[in-house]
Amino acid sequence: MAHGNANTPSVLKMGLPIPNSKLGMWLFLGTEIMFFTAFIGTFIVLRIGSVDASGFSAWPTAEDTHIEIWAGGFNTFVLILSSYCVVLAHEAMGHKNFQKAWKCLLATFALACLFLGVKSFEYYGKWKHNIIPGQVAENDQQAIQKVIHKIEPIVTDGLLALVPAEEKSADGWKQPELSELMNQVQGKDQALDSLAAEFANLRNHVLENVSLNVELGRREYKGVTADGKELTGFLEQSTAPQDSAAPPTAGGEIVILQTADGNRVEVIKAGLRAGREPPPITAGEVKHELERMKNDETYGKMLSSVEYHEPLPYGNLFASCYFIMTGFHAIHVVIGMILFGLPLLQRTNLNEKWADWIENCGLYWHFVDLVWIFLFPLIYIV
């Protein structure tokens, strides 16, 4: 430490040989490192832990989630080029070539816009395929429910629009159940009537969990005839025997079972037991039914916005991780653009006073590039 006297003040060298603003930016970048590694580290851990029943990874693949490596690779190149432009701008500021520095900053800004454009295109793709946190079906039942929930408002809103306004605005009016609503407005729109009927049939099969190939209400039963013979068949809804002259037997009330070979056999009602459960409705059936409905000439166009999406185990977790990582990165890109926007607004008045600002914003921008350098392989390749 230099000791001074009254004529020469002491020169104390303290702190780091960099401007406070640069130190401040580095300290901030230190916190940003922890900020992003929180998300990236969590993503890595969740990804490793997302296994199927056999312990193998069940994380959705890039094909499942419509991840396009060309978009990620192009964005990586764009950000690296923008980092290069920033470094050229900083060098130009050092050489007091302010015009060149301004042009390089403009190039950086334009490349940032290009990056956000490609990102927006990717986000649109995710939205189009419904890969959004909380919206992804993770099993067949959820995939079926999604189709029902997508068609239902189209049908009910269409039917409600046909109900006279004065009726809807009357006191105590409540939206009726679907079948009642269909009856109320039947005949006013034939296409909508057809769609509503098909949808009601599909929805009821889903609610009953019965295959579309099986008629609803036809349940199989095992019964015993009066002479003790056991057989299996479908219960006829009307329990009155065709031959009304026949008296009830000593065993009790008689019902009719239709056997597989088409015979109608009388059995004792008290001895009825449940037979085989009808096969459940499957996601594949719903998918094919939706395709058939969308291709229908009468009402198919009304279902143009409805799609069947394959179930994706861990799809919601993927969507959450994807949007939080890339979303926060995109927010940082926007902040960087604002930071570069201020010297850009100076135009020909850009001078050496902006040198530190551009250097520090350059450091921020390089950090944004660094984050993307790690996001690209983790999201698009691995």
Place this chain on the structure above:
Amino acid sequence: MSDEHTHHHVNYLRIFILLCICTALSWFFDEMQARKIIESKAFIVTAVLAVAVAKALFVMAYFMHLKFEGKWKYVLLAPTVILAMGLPLALLPDIGVHYYAVDIPQTDHTATSSHHGDTEQPAEENGH
């Protein structure tokens, strides 16, 4: 504030080209994986992450000028990196590696039904 640079000359264009080559290398590994020329997932993961670390070091050392800065860079970056690595390491045993049996709907679903209900499924199969 005066310029504190010691006028280290860096060929930024060369670094930029190296970064582009590294990006192309990542793409190359992905193509090898997609075409099943390299099947080992561990190799792909190691290779692309190594390329990413190399790119990060290029950016940090040359573009961010850390190569020419003093020892304060270690004081600043070491705690952040340690803490950054600490989080996934702390979570790995519970959520990543599963040292206990995991009982969640996703594993229950994959145990009882096939993936991707694309084709007609047998009538006996129950979906959860």
